Amino acid sequence: MSEKKAYPLRINAEVLSAVQRWADDELRSLNAQIEYVLRDALRKAGRMPKAGVPEETPVEGDET
Template sequence: MAEKKAYPLRISATVLNAMQRWSEDELRSLNAQIEYVLREALRKAGRLAPDERDGRRQSQKK
């Protein structure tokens, strides 16, 4: 699994509230929903490496 890193995010109350409602509709945590939305945007823009598109990095063999 890919390493998770903490990152402080400044976000407007309006956007945060909308994301919270969306995450509840999708039965995800707010953090998971934000990561999902970012990952989908990156995937659509062609910004993710092929091994990162499913949310997991393939482990490197030694």
Template sequence: MAEKKAYPLRIGADVLEAMQRWADDDLRSLNAQIEYVLRAQLRQAGRLRPPVPTPAVEEKE
């Protein structure tokens, strides 16, 4: 996974409360929910490369 960086975010109280309710519904932290929504929108806009699939590990007999 990519390195995480801290970023101060100014956001309206109504948006923050709505994001917190959504995060609670999805059993995520508020931070994880914000990242989830940002990533989804970046992918939809074609601004984020798709994740590189990890090769499956073959089991030996």
């Protein structure tokens, strides 16, 4: 299981309320819904590393 880090989030009250309703509809906690939305956006933007692939790939020929 990956490490979880706490992060204080300041968010518009209307946005928070909408995400809470969405989480309730999908039977998720607010925290799980926020993480789901972020992961989905990262995946769609091509910014989420694939499972099992290191985030930094060594440059070919770099022996350091």
